[in-house]
Amino acid sequence: MGKSLMIVDDSATMRKIIMRTVRMSGLEFDRTEEAGSGVEALQKLEAGAVDVILCDVNMPEMNGTEMVKKAREMASCNGTKIVMVSTESGQDLIDQVMADGADGYITKPFTPEKFQEKLAPLLN
Amino acid sequence: MAVATADIQTHVAELSDGSFEAFCEDISGMFGADVTCERQGVRVGAAKDLRKHFKKLTAVHHVEATGMLNGTYHLVFDQGGLFILSGVIVMLPERRIREEVKRGSADDAENLTDAAREVGNLLVGSWDRAFREDCEEHDHFLKTGTFIGKPWDDLSEVDLTDDTELVSVLYEMTVEPYPTFRCAALFPKTMIDGAAGSDAVAEPEEAPAAPAEPAAVEETPPTPAQVTVADSPAPVVEEPPEAAVSEPSAAPVETEPAQPVEQSDPPEAEPVSEPTEEPVAEKASEPVAAQIPSDIQSVVEAVVGDTTDVVPDVKQEVVPEVKQETVQASPAPVAEPATPPPAATSTSASAATFMDQILADSGSYPGDTAITDLLRTAAKDIMTTDVVWSAPEDTVQDVVAKMQQNNTGYVLIGTDGVLEGLVSNSNIMSAISPYLRPMFAKWRRPEDDATLEIKIKWMMSRPVRTVTPEATLGSMIESMRRYGGRCLPVVDSQGSVQGIITVFDILLRVLAAEKTFSWEGNPPQAPPLLI
Numbered sequence: 001m002g003k004s005l006m007i008v009d010d011s012a013t014m015r016k017i018i019m020r021t022v023r024m025s026g027l028e029f030d031r032t033e034e035a036g037s038g039v040e041a042l043q044k045l046e047a048g049a050v051d052v053i054l055c056d057v058n059m060p061e062m063n064g065t066e067m068v069k070k071a072r073e074m075a076s077c078n079g080t081k082i083v084m085v086s087t088e089s090g091q092d093l094i095d096q097v098m099a100d101g102a103d104g105y106i107t108k109p110f111t112p113e114k115f116q117e118k119l120a121p122l123l124n
Numbered sequence: 125m126a127v128a129t130a131d132i133q134t135h136v137a138e139l140s141d142g143s144f145e146a147f148c149e150d151i152s153g154m155f156g157a158d159v160t161c162e163r164q165g166v167r168v169g170a171a172k173d174l175r176k177h178f179k180k181l182t183a184v185h186h187v188e189a190t191g192m193l194n195g196t197y198h199l200v201f202d203q204g205g206l207f208i209l210s211g212v213i214v215m216l217p218e219r220r221i222r223e224e225v226k227r228g229s230a231d232d233a234e235n236l237t238d239a240a241r242e243v244g245n246l247l248v249g250s251w252d253r254a255f256r257e258d259c260e261e262h263d264h265f266l267k268t269g270t271f272i273g274k275p276w277d278d279l280s281e282v283d284l285t286d287d288t289e290l291v292s293v294l295y296e297m298t299v300e301p302y303p304t305f306r307c308a309a310l311f312p313k314t315m316i317d318g319a320a321g322s323d324a325v326a327e328p329e330e331a332p333a334a335p336a337e338p339a340a341v342e343e344t345p346p347t348p349a350q351v352t353v354a355d356s357p358a359p360v361v362e363e364p365p366e367a368a369v370s371e372p373s374a375a376p377v378e379t380e381p382a383q384p385v386e387q388s389d390p391p392e393a394e395p396v397s398e399p400t401e402e403p404v405a406e407k408a409s410e411p412v413a414a415q416i417p418s419d420i421q422s423v424v425e426a427v428v429g430d431t432t433d434v435v436p437d438v439k440q441e442v443v444p445e446v447k448q449e450t451v452q453a454s455p456a457p458v459a460e461p462a463t464p465p466p467a468a469t470s471t472s473a474s475a476a477t478f479m480d481q482i483l484a485d486s487g488s489y490p491g492d493t494a495i496t497d498l499l500r501t502a503a504k505d506i507m508t509t510d511v512v513w514s515a516p517e518d519t520v521q522d523v524v525a526k527m528q529q530n531n532t533g534y535v536l537i538g539t540d541g542v543l544e545g546l547v548s549n550s551n552i553m554s555a556i557s558p559y560l561r562p563m564f565a566k567w568r569r570p571e572d573d574a575t576l577e578i579k580i581k582w583m584m585s586r587p588v589r590t591v592t593p594e595a596t597l598g599s600m601i602e603s604m605r606r607y608g609g610r611c612l613p614v615v616d617s618q619g620s621v622q623g624i625i626t627v628f629d630i631l632l633r634v635l636a637a638e639k640t641f642s643w644e645g646n647p648p649q650a651p652p653l654l655i
Contacts, residue, residue: 011245013242020582026585086249087250108249
């Protein structure tokens with residue numbers, strides 16, 4: 001059965017860049033969704049879970065760390081892998097989001113190879 | 125105090141060098157652009173004096189600093205930088221970027237606001253990382269907003285006044301193949317003085333106890349000639365009068381939420397789950413639900429799968445595991461014809477491959493001898509040697525033209541014979557706008573044409589799964605079936621591409637093996653003509 005991906009970022013530009021990079025990485029997803037905020041992402045997750053979420057950290061309305069916490073409270077997201085994508089590279093932040101339930105952290109700048117390296121193990 | 129300030133100024137300028145260089149590397153790595161920058165000088169003076177360096181539209185990113193530097197400083201790009209960097213990350217056509225560098229209006233800039241903000245995010249991320257690596261006292265940089273417009277019309281828009289004294293580190297940056305543009309880091313003098321007066325400030329590494337080098341200060345006052353880009357047409361083009369440009373509507377200031385990050389440890393280990401070994405190797409060892417074909421038709425199905433499925437081809441040529449640039453096809457099956465077929469339930473990982481089973485079963489079905497011989501045919505004997513190449517920098521349109529001229533559905537991408545990627549007809553058709561098709565000509569827009577200008581390196585599949593000249597047709601079918609590709613370049617032990625094997629080559633061989641079929645010529649493979 002095919003995998004599904006959701007990209008959560010308040011920047012439409014960055015969502016496209018991430019989508020393009022995922023495509024270039026060779027990872028295959030049968031279904032992809034986008035959300036412009038943590039709130040929108042949670043609404044979409046209520047309607048249907050996805051296998052992988054790539055989520056920005058700095059977002060208005062609800063930031064990535066809050067979204068991870070709330071997603072982890074949703075039964076439908078039990079099996080969902082959440083990977084944060086951010087320019088923030090402070091170890092404290094990384095530790096915090098991992099403790100909150102993220103499965104991985106990708107720092108910008110990213111490359112297709114980095115996506116492959118970080119996401120492929122989670123998909124298996 | 126003055127000596128310490130000069131030291132700090134020099135130190136900050138050096139850190140700025142490293143930070144802008146990190147940004148150039150980051151943009152190069154993410155977007156495949158060749159980006160370089162060079163410091164033009166350091167000046168200390170009133171904010172209003174910068175007007176001559178940033179005459180037209182300007183992008184100003186506000187950065188809140190904690191650590192060695194405390195307060196807000198600004199990272200600035202001139203009009204060229206604004207449009208070139210934003211355009212590159214959203215892959216605008218080169219022609220449009222050049223046009224906007226020269227004559228871009230506030231409305232044009234507003235259309236790129238989101239992209240400009242992302243440039244700022246990446247920039248500040250690069251700066252934060254570079255400072256972490258090179259400055260122990262650094263804590264954190266956070267971009268708090270982006271201004272796009274003409275700040276020198278009203279400096280309060282960027283929280284400065286005409287007379288705010290700034291330490292400005294000025295640069296020229298070049299993103300090939302575009303004109304050089306200007307950028308700068310603007311630090312309030314009070315911020316530098318504050319850093320100099322702080323107990324936490326470390327002495328410069330090279331001269332811990334020495335007084336400040338006068339040169340560090342004398343580097344400061346660049347003449348206008350030093351910061352003028354002689355061969356940079358964009359920044360010196362006289363701006364046509366545009367009433368709208370100076371309107372504040374084109375100058376959105378966005379505020380981003382603060383993040384409570386206070387750690388300055390270098391981010392070495394990214395705590396993603398441990399790397400697995402060879403995800404695809406695991407995949408490859410999965411039991412194959414083998415259904416042994418009993419006739420040619422089932423071999424055809426084994427090769428092409430669902431022949432109605434066109435779009436997935438785009439991804440299917442991408443090898444899931446990326447560790448290796450090239451992957452050898454599985455060894456040619458050597459099962460002996462006399463070997464009894466595995467039991468129907470024997471689909472364990474250690475069992476023979478799908479094609480092994482076919483070969484092992486030879487003789488069990490009418491006409492299988494011909495198939496067995498066919499499956500043992502070497503790649504070198506059936507490959508197409510007339511291979512079409514294109515350069516990574518070529519556009520989609522260039523590649524479409526080559527496909528049409530050569531009636532091929534596959535083009536190898538590389539430079540000097542070094543294989544970097546592979547592009548299929550399906551890659552192309554999924555990358556371009558559907559409005560380019562003749563039936564939609566009436567509704568065609570400039571944005572649709574723009575998709576033809578995308579560089580092919582962004583569309584190509586990579587890395588490329590290849591086979592050796594000795595690989596058997598059976599192993600190639602196995603490879604295509606398992607990994608989904610429809611084209612396998614044939615590469616010899618020296619790494620030279622000898623030819624390609626496409627699914628069409630295989631199908632034609634299969635048809636040729638069965639005398640009741642007749643065929644001639646090559647099927648149309650190129651994408652349809654686009655108007």
